[in-house]
Amino acid sequence: MAKSISTGIGQPALRTISAAAALAAATALLTGCGSGGAAKVDASPSPSVASSAPPSADPTAAASAAVLTAYRGMWAEEVKAFASGSLKDVNLEQYAGDKALADIKASAVYYQDNNQVFKGEPKLAPKVTAIDLSTTPNRATVEDCVDASNFLPVDKATGTPAKITDANRPYVQTSSVRIYAGRWVVMESTINRDKTC
Template identity: 40%
Template sequence: MTRAQRRPGRLATVHIREYATTVLITGGLMVLTACGGSGNSDSSATNSPSPSSASTPTTASASTDPQAEAKADVLKAYGAFWGEQVKAYANADIKGTALKKYATKEALGRAMGDVLIMQKAGTATTGSPSHDAKVTSLTLTGATPKATVQDCLDISNWKTVKKKTGAVQPFPSTQPLRYVTTAKAEKWGKQWMITELTPDGTRTC
């Protein structure tokens, strides 16, 4: 993940790829998706304390409003995806995670690529990012419902470390600690799946 270079896993991401590449060059793997850009109205200043918390706005009308219910389900899947991605990066391995339950296509491939980079670099992550995610578009018609999520991702408490020593690898000097990340989701059967995760290193938040 530019600092948008990625943290672990095109960490979408998380975001790992761009960042991972930089880390390999500098001796540290920090795979997070970079988000940057200023003041996008879709990103609020408040970050949730955990990956999953970014995805569960509960509304009283969700049970009677199909749009509200779908948005809640999308954010729930987005939070679960991040929770599993954080587990994968913490172990530098997707085994033992439910990442495949929530991610597919590019999002899953990106995370798996970040994990491979981390394994080669001998790194892992500690802590977790925080989120301020919102569903910015939703289409329930057609064969496959689709949604877009925009997130202000804060990676300041998500550190990359050397697995053998525990030494924290510093962020690149150009890596923003908070940036906009956009996710694409599709509903497959009853489950919303994250198909793409794109960090924007030019939009801080």
């Protein structure tokens, strides 16, 4: 998400083309088991057994799931914007901020000005590669293999595919995510076309 944005297909401006995918990452829920039955009172005193509380969820795992939810949410809103050719009714600010938000909006304006919309959806495979819950704000890094071969710009009026200049192949996108206003927000995304995935 820097420089010119590209769908991995060669259009100037679609860097973080977010989303497509509007698929949120699933978190594992821990469930505790309770044992039923009435307690029997013993005539002779016996040592009391402290009830052990179920172990709390791993904070790193929970935070990583929330990071991926924010990342996929950004992509979902981005795809919505590019598919409709408008930023109206798109909630990008919920998931993207700073440079990531500015880049997506700039790309959306570029395609609007060229009367282009996107068809299809990108395929995503994001994973959290680093997370730091000891800093304020908390920070994380997401690395994704973005396949935009089925997420392509077309002429809004005719549906004619737009010409693309870049090799249309999967590319690696690295995103910086941090806590902002009490939630995880993608702040910047960069594309590394030299790295295959």
